[in-house]
Amino acid sequence: MKTKYFSILTACLFATFFLHAQHVNMTKGGMREPFMTKKGGRMIYHLYVTDTVVNYTGKKARGIAINGTIPAPQLNFTEGDTAEIHVHNLMHMETSIHWHGLILPNEMDGVPYLTTPPVKGNSTFVYQFPIVQNGTYWYHSHSMLQEQSGLYGAFIIHKKSADPKQKEHTVVLSDWSNENPNQIERSLHNATDWYGIRKGATQDYLHAIREGRVKTKLTNEWKRMLAMDVSDVYYDLFTVNGKAQERVRDLKAGDKIRLRVINGSSSTYFWLRFAGGKIAVVASDGKDVNPVKVDRLMVGVSETYDLVVTIPADGSYEFNATSEDRTRSSSLWLGEGKQNPAGPMPRLKYFAGMEMMNGMMNMDGTMDDMGMNMSLQQMDMNMVMYPEIADSNQTIRTLNYSMLRAPEKTTLPKGPLREMKFELTGNMNRYVWTVNHKTISESDKILIKRGENIRMIITNNSMMRHPMHLHGHFFRVLNGQGANAPLKTVLDIMPMETDTIEFHASEARGDWYFHCHILYHMMSGMGRIFSYVNNDSVATTSYKSNMRKVYQDDRRFYASAQIGLESNGSDGEIAFSNTRWILQTEWRLGLNDRKGYESETHIGRYLDRNQWAVAYLGFDWRYRKHREVEKNLFGQANTKDQRGVVCVGLQYTLPMLVRADARVDMNGRLRFQLGREDLTLTKRLRLNFYANTDREYMAGLRYVLTKYVSLSTHYETDMGWGGGLTITY
Numbered sequence: 122m123k124t125k126y127f128s129i130l131t132a133c134l135f136a137t138f139f140l141h142a143q144h145v146n147m148t149k150g151g152m153r154e155p156f157m158t159k160k161g162g163r164m165i166y167h168l169y170v171t172d173t174v175v176n177y178t179g180k181k182a183r184g185i186a187i188n189g190t191i192p193a194p195q196l197n198f199t200e201g202d203t204a205e206i207h208v209h210n211l212m213h214m215e216t217s218i219h220w221h222g223l224i225l226p227n228e229m230d231g232v233p234y235l236t237t238p239p240v241k242g243n244s245t246f247v248y249q250f251p252i253v254q255n256g257t258y259w260y261h262s263h264s265m266l267q268e269q270s271g272l273y274g275a276f277i278i279h280k281k282s283a284d285p286k287q288k289e290h291t292v293v294l295s296d297w298s299n300e301n302p303n304q305i306e307r308s309l310h311n312a313t314d315w316y317g318i319r320k321g322a323t324q325d326y327l328h329a330i331r332e333g334r335v336k337t338k339l340t341n342e343w344k345r346m347l348a349m350d351v352s353d354v355y356y357d358l359f360t361v362n363g364k365a366q367e368r369v370r371d372l373k374a375g376d377k378i379r380l381r382v383i384n385g386s387s388s389t390y391f392w393l394r395f396a397g398g399k400i401a402v403v404a405s406d407g408k409d410v411n412p413v414k415v416d417r418l419m420v421g422v423s424e425t426y427d428l429v430v431t432i433p434a435d436g437s438y439e440f441n442a443t444s445e446d447r448t449r450s451s452s453l454w455l456g457e458g459k460q461n462p463a464g465p466m467p468r469l470k471y472f473a474g475m476e477m478m479n480g481m482m483n484m485d486g487t488m489d490d491m492g493m494n495m496s497l498q499q500m501d502m503n504m505v506m507y508p509e510i511a512d513s514n515q516t517i518r519t520l521n522y523s524m525l526r527a528p529e530k531t532t533l534p535k536g537p538l539r540e541m542k543f544e545l546t547g548n549m550n551r552y553v554w555t556v557n558h559k560t561i562s563e564s565d566k567i568l569i570k571r572g573e574n575i576r577m578i579i580t581n582n583s584m585m586r587h588p589m590h591l592h593g594h595f596f597r598v599l600n601g602q603g604a605n606a607p608l609k610t611v612l613d614i615m616p617m618e619t620d621t622i623e624f625h626a627s628e629a630r631g632d633w634y635f636h637c638h639i640l641y642h643m644m645s646g647m648g649r650i651f652s653y654v655n656n657d658s659v660a661t662t663s664y665k666s667n668m669r670k671v672y673q674d675d676r677r678f679y680a681s682a683q684i685g686l687e688s689n690g691s692d693g694e695i696a697f698s699n700t701r702w703i704l705q706t707e708w709r710l711g712l713n714d715r716k717g718y719e720s721e722t723h724i725g726r727y728l729d730r731n732q733w734a735v736a737y738l739g740f741d742w743r744y745r746k747h748r749e750v751e752k753n754l755f756g757q758a759n760t761k762d763q764r765g766v767v768c769v770g771l772q773y774t775l776p777m778l779v780r781a782d783a784r785v786d787m788n789g790r791l792r793f794q795l796g797r798e799d800l801t802l803t804k805r806l807r808l809n810f811y812a813n814t815d816r817e818y819m820a821g822l823r824y825v826l827t828k829y830v831s832l833s834t835h836y837e838t839d840m841g842w843g844g845g846l847t848i849t850y
């Protein structure tokens with residue numbers, strides 16, 4: 122018997138060793154270093170970044186993991202430690218890690234090319250910095266869209282005097298899509314309403330008729346707005362620590378637990394609610410605040426909140442995080458026993474929101490707050506869309522920034538005060554997001570001097586909220602709490618709000634990013650760079666090429682295409698566009714007895730702030746078999762079967778989103794055209810039409826089957842009737 126036990130034990134030991142060895146040998150470099158070692162006050166972490174395949178919703182998708190997990194493992198520190206973090210990039214593409222909310226030397230800030238070299242594929246970079254603060258922070262990739270693929274994790278710094286008996290749990294929230302993030306980004310720029318279809322938020326005409334909101338819908342389109350929503354992307358899943366549901370069991374009646382909530386999502390705001398009673402907010406963005414009790418709060422993208430909740434009685438109580446668009450939620454269950462759910466949040470009343478937006482939107486695309494002087498999330502304009510408030514007498518105490526009060530004075534050290542104004546601007550239809558109407562690459566760095574106090578007055582003149590994040594500095598939010606204004610590194614600012622923040626330029630040197638933390642807004646150029654004047658990096662030879670890399674993000678071109686394959690031939694267009702330019706080619710290839718080809722290729726430049734006007738230079742080529750003389754409405758004749766002409770033109774978006782196009786070619790022929798694309802008749806049915814002075818017209822219907830495929834039918838003067846498929850890319 123003893124021998125048998127012994128051999129089983131040996132087998133187990135061997136298996137353990139073998140499996141362990143398998144695990145560590147997964148990497149090309151052979152043995153992996155242990156995840157964490159402590160040498161005196163030095164905390165040494167080894168992070169291995171790899172490509173991975175995940176399956177969250179029954180569908181395989183690519184992700185990026187650190188040490189095999191999404192989210193990346195939690196890093197723990199105590200104030201006063203030194204961090205030594207080895208980032209081993211085992212992927213082919215480069216990466217970077219930004220330590221969000223930390224005060225550290227500029228070269229450790231992890232913005233690739235701007236502050237820190239990128240961690241190239243199959244190489245290691247060691248980040249080293251002293252830990253000079255405490256609280257709830259996080260880390261994430263600052264390269265491309267890697268954050269959306271899973272590169273984020275918690276960075277927790279305990280106080281030296283922390284009470285070891287205080288129960289706590291880290292809650293990393295995120296959003297997951299099975300779609301490739303690059304495709305998400307491209308879809309946003311092409312303004313497809315596929316995500317609206319997935320969410321049931323298309324706000325189509327049929328829906329408007331059913332709800333008696335036709336006038337609201339018409340006014341909305343008259344003011345040239347697309348369907349309104351509180352968020353842009355459709356997600357397959359929202360996660361708490363990488364799962365849809367998580368449990369903390371060892372809690373009983375009366376226990377208090379500190380939840381360190383980190384919104385590590387790429388573009389999702391979450392409502393936080395607790396089924397067991399009030400939530401005490403005790404810290405924000407890592408800094409303590411005097412406890413405030415609320416029924417619920419919204420955590421902005423990249424914000425952190427420390428919350429204390431009490432288990433009211435025996436049982437399991439839901440701490441629920443619902444996305445702002447209320448499509449899905451994820452939950453943390455606290456305690457064991459009978460489940461007490463927080464309940465679902467009712468669907469948003471989109472037309473009520475649309476009516477409110479209509480009232481505030483001026484015809485020139487600016488917004489009018491009607492003298493309300495909104496600030497600090499105190500008046501949530503989206504309230505009209507919340508049935509739980511609009512349709513009931515319930516009072517729900519919701520956190521806003523004016524309630525946050527620092528326990529100690531936070532007044533800035535003495536120094537010269539400089540005031541700057543920023544307007545958050547954007548174009549929803551083209552997904553261009555800017556500050557003062559300019560992207561990062563289009564604007565100069567903002568020079569600051571050490572010792573200065575910088576006051577920023579920020580107005581959100583766009584239709585979406587933006588979580589503005591400052592690297593390497595805490596700012597005070599001037600919120601009516603006087604000397605005890607709270608310190609934060611992220612300011613969520615709602616449409617039409619004006620907020621004032623201020624910070625002390627306490628660093629010695631370097632470039633510090635200030636940007637919107639919605640990943641797709643940042644990548645489209647919504648930010649600025651604060652640069653200390655004695656910036657020695659400017660002197661380096663690689664400086665210019667590095668800055669070109671930084672600016673590349675918002676200069677990129679996105680491809681789009683709509684290709685009709687119908688019984689009467691093929692027509693369609695392919696375009697490449699970026700913030701200001703568009704390169705576009707259209708064609709019509711008829712198959713009927715009047716068959717002919719036509720193609721027009723343009724290069725256009727968006728002219729105005731709202732991007733309603735495009736001037737273009739183009740080349741047209743056409744061939745037609747029939748020989749009758751064609752006259753346009755201006756009486757100008759065209760007798761050629763075959764022609765190639767150069768033209769110049771101007772496109773302008775009129776009310777009702779009708780596109781007007783006026784052009785003249787090198788032979789002096791004029792053409793004027795009016796058209797409308799993708800009028801949303803029902804959730805999936807779209808109407809398209811145009812007519813021009815060459816006596817050409819088109820009308821067609823498209824029924825959306827999937828993101829890329831629609832059934833379609835249309836009539837066109839030359840091509841006649843046809844039916845088939847339209848591919849939308």
Ligand SMILES: [Cu+2]
Nearest residue numbers: 587637639642
């Ligand atoms: Cu934004």
